[in-house]
Structure formats: C-alpha cells, structure tokens
Amino acid sequence: MQEVKVLDGGFSTQLATHVGDIIDGDPLWTARFLVTNPNAVISTHLDFLKAGADIIQTNTYQTSVDGFSKYMNLSEEEGLNLFSKAVDYAKEAINLYKEEIKNKRNVINANPLIAGSVGPYGACLHDASEYTGKYCSTVSEEILMNWHRPRIQKLIESGVDMLAIETIPCKQEAKALVKLLTEFPNSKAWLSFSCSYDGKSIADGSHFQDIALWCYKEALPGQILAIGVNCIAPQNVTSLLKGINENCKQDFIPLVVYPNSGEKYTVKQGWVKKGEGYCLQEFIHEWLDLGVRYIGGCCRTNAVDVKKIRAEVEKWKSN
Numbered sequence: 001m002q003e004v005k006v007l008d009g010g011f012s013t014q015l016a017t018h019v020g021d022i023i024d025g026d027p028l029w030t031a032r033f034l035v036t037n038p039n040a041v042i043s044t045h046l047d048f049l050k051a052g053a054d055i056i057q058t059n060t061y062q063t064s065v066d067g068f069s070k071y072m073n074l075s076e077e078e079g080l081n082l083f084s085k086a087v088d089y090a091k092e093a094i095n096l097y098k099e100e101i102k103n104k105r106n107v108i109n110a111n112p113l114i115a116g117s118v119g120p121y122g123a124c125l126h127d128a129s130e131y132t133g134k135y136c137s138t139v140s141e142e143i144l145m146n147w148h149r150p151r152i153q154k155l156i157e158s159g160v161d162m163l164a165i166e167t168i169p170c171k172q173e174a175k176a177l178v179k180l181l182t183e184f185p186n187s188k189a190w191l192s193f194s195c196s197y198d199g200k201s202i203a204d205g206s207h208f209q210d211i212a213l214w215c216y217k218e219a220l221p222g223q224i225l226a227i228g229v230n231c232i233a234p235q236n237v238t239s240l241l242k243g244i245n246e247n248c249k250q251d252f253i254p255l256v257v258y259p260n261s262g263e264k265y266t267v268k269q270g271w272v273k274k275g276e277g278y279c280l281q282e283f284i285h286e287w288l289d290l291g292v293r294y295i296g297g298c299c300r301t302n303a304v305d306v307k308k309i310r311a312e313v314e315k316w317k318s319n
Contacts, residue, residue, distance in 0.1 A: 004288065004313050006109070007258050007296025008048035008056045009306045015044045017302070027126040028071050029062040034082045035072060038089055045093030050100075051303040052310030053296065054109045056093065057164050058086040058155065061119035062126075065150065080154050083116075087158035090114045108310070115164040116155030120173055120194070121147055130194050131231075133169030133204035144176040152180065156187050163189035166230050169203035171211045178215045181223055190226040190256045190294055191215055197232075199239030208240050216253060228256035231298040235278045238286055245291040254293040261300035280305060284312040 012023045012030045018040040019033065026032055033041050045056050060083055068079035094112055101107045121144055122129035129135050155163065163181075168174050174191065181189060193212060194203045202208050212227040229240055241255055259280055280297060287295065295313065297305045 002252070002254055002293050004292075004317065005054040005113075005294050006052055006306065006310050006313055007115075007256075007294055008045075008053040009051075009258075009297035009301040009303060010260070010299045011044060011057070011059055011061070013300050014047050014302045015040060017047075018043050028067055029123075029126075030059050031061075031063040031067070031082070032072070034059060034063070034086055034089070038085070041086075041089045042093045042096070045090050046096055047303040048306055049093060049097040049109065049112055051306040052109055053112065053306055055113045055115050055162075055294070055296075056090055057115045057117040058083075058090050058160065059117070060086045060151070060155065061117045061166070062123045063119075063151070064124040064147075067124050080150060083151060083154035084158040087114065087116065087155065087160055091159070108314070113161040114159075115162050115190075116152075116158075116160035118148065118152060118155070118163050118165045118177075118189075120166075120168050122169060123167070130167045130169050131203055133173075133194070133202070136170035136172045136204055139172075141172060141176045141179075144173050145180045148177060148180055149183070152184065152187075156184055162225060163187060164192070165189050166192040167194045168192065169194040171202070171204060171206040174202075174211055174215050175218075178219050178224075182220055185220055185223070188223055188225050190228070191224055192228050192230040192256050192258070195229050195232050195236070195240055197236055199236060209244060213244070213253075226254040226256035226294050228292070228294070230256070230258045231260045233278070234259045234280045234283050237283060238290070241287065241290045241292070252291060255287075255291045256294035257287050257292045258294075258296040258298045259301075260298045281308045281312050284309060285316050288313070288316050 015030055016023055041059050048056050065076050065079040068074040120130045122135050165177055216224050216227050237257055
C-alpha cells in the first residue's frame with residue numbers, strides 16, 4: 001500500500017495567528033509577508049510541522065512577478081528571487097523542526113518534504129476567478145505556459161521536493177500545465193482542481209474525472225504524483241473522487257485532497273459560513289478508502305485541524 005502523506009493546512013489562516021487578521025483582501029495575499037515578515041512565514045510552516053505535516057507548501061500560491069511589480073514596485077529579478085526565499089523559509093522551518101525533535105523517539109514526520117505551491121493564473125487577478133475559471137476563455141495556452149514557466153522553474157531550481165499545482169479551475173489551464181511539466185522531466189507534482197458543488201465538475205464545467213484522468217495519463221510516466229481537489233467543502237469531495245480507482249482499468253491512481261472549512265469565498269464578502277457545515281475529519285477514512293494518499297486542509301483550516309487529520313490517518317492505518 002502506498003504511504004499516506006499528511007499535508008499542511010490553510011497558510012493564511014495559520015499565518016493570521018502570528019500577524020493578526022490583516023491578510024484577506026490584500027491583492028498579494030500571504031505573499032506580501034515574504035517581504036514584510038519572513039519570521040511569521042517560517043513560524044507558520046513550523047506550526048504545521050509540529051502538528052504532524054509530512055509535507056509543507058511554500059508560501060507562493062498567489063506569488064507572481066507581475067503582482068510584485070504592480071503592488072510592491074519590485075523588478076522581475078527581485079520578484080523571482082522571492083520564490084527562492086519562499087523555499088528558503090520552508091527549509092529553515094524544517095531545520096528548526098528537526099533541531100526540536102532530534103532527541104525524540106518515534107517521531108511520525110521526522111523527514112518532512114517541501115512542495116512548491118503553484119496557484120492558478122486566476123489567483124493573481126484577485127477576483128476569485130480561481131473558483132470560476134472565467135479567464136480561461138480569453139487567455140491562450142501560450143500565455144498560460146509563459147506565465148507559469150518562470151514560477152515553476154524558480155521553485156524547482158530552489159530545491160523543492162515536488163510541486164503542488166493547485167486550485168486549477170479550467171481544462172485549458174490544466175492541459176497547459178501538463179504540457180509545461182514535460183519541460184521539467186525530472187520533477188514531480190500533484191495536480192489539484194477547483195471544483196463546483198455539483199459533485200462532478202471542475203469550476204469551468206468540465207467533467208472532473210475526465211480531465212483529471214486525462215492529465216494523469218498524458219503526463220510523463222510517474223510525473224503526476226496524484227490527482228484530486230482542494231479548497232472545496234468537505235461534504236462535496238467524495239462524489240468527485242468516487243469510482244476513480246474502482247472503475248479504472250489500470251493501476252491504482254493516488255488521489256490528493258485538501259478541502260477548506262466549508263465556507264464560501266467572494267471578493268465582496270470574504271469567507272461566508274452558511275449553516276453549521278461539516279468537520280473535515282469526519283470524512284477522512286472514507287477518502288482514504290477511495291485512494292487518497294495526500295491529505296490536508298486548505299482555506300480556513302489551521303494547525304489544529306492538521307493535528308486532527310494526522311490522528312485520523314494513524315487510526316486508519318492501524319485498522
């Protein structure tokens with residue numbers, strides 16, 4: 001059986017415990033703190049490691065050269081260097097964590113890894129279009145590849161263990177990214193989609209399983225570590241994943257899941273909670289049974305949630 005890896009949680013949610021609630025609404029989101037408060041970035045990574053994360057993601061989801069140029073007046077070189085700094089901060093957190101656990105026995109996550117977060121083109125637009133994919137009808141494959149290329153290249157050159165290509169809302173961008181990955185044949189990535197609430201589609205209306213499986217099969221052999229979903233309400237995950245491994249005629253396909261807390265985001269209102277919602281933890285065993293091998297939390301989840309996920313994963317493994 002392939003080993004289950006626990007991911008971190010919502011970076012902005014945990015970061016807020018160190019800097020206060022001043023993050024949402026900023027067009028650079030958490031990326032601004034790569035410049036203004038690196039220590040808080042390191043501390044946030046460390047929180048997740050202490051909670052039991054096997055893999056932490058770099059603080060680069062909404063990081064872009066054009067964003068840093070527009071909102072912080074940084075040059076292209078300075079903007080790209082912040083990708084390297086983001087990786088360095090994750091490495092520093094791991095070093096601090098290893099120093100803390102060096103005399104402890106039976107540490108579950110003794111050798112954590114770093115995933116370079118690659119958010120969608122829509123994230124830099126700061127209009128919540130990563131949840132709609134509306135830009136994909138007007139942005140060409142070439143533009144998407146040229147925009148993502150320097151980000152991915154810098155993360156790889158800076159020493160990430162893998163890429164976390166996440167919250168992808170449309171078929172066109174997913175295909176462009178799979179094509180772009182072939183330029184980096186020695187690198188591996190998981191590919192996670194932004195999905196609608198109908199239980200079958202990604203944000204642009206394309207059938208989730210069709211496009212996810214296409215990407216998995218069309219990528220270089222072994223390059224896609226897992227396919228899945230992120231930043232979706234926990235109760236909407238199972239219907240998207242169910243059947244992938246039961247109906248697949250080829251080998252087992254690893255899945256990745258890191259839902260949000262169940263709230264919905266809009267630019268005008270921010271995160272809005274409707275009703276009591278569902279706890280992420282109550283679905284974990286169900287998802288693991290479906291083939292999820294990378295599991296964590298996304299927006300509005302924190303280190304406490306990661307600790308609970310770790311506990312549920314250990315229970316599942318012992319059954």
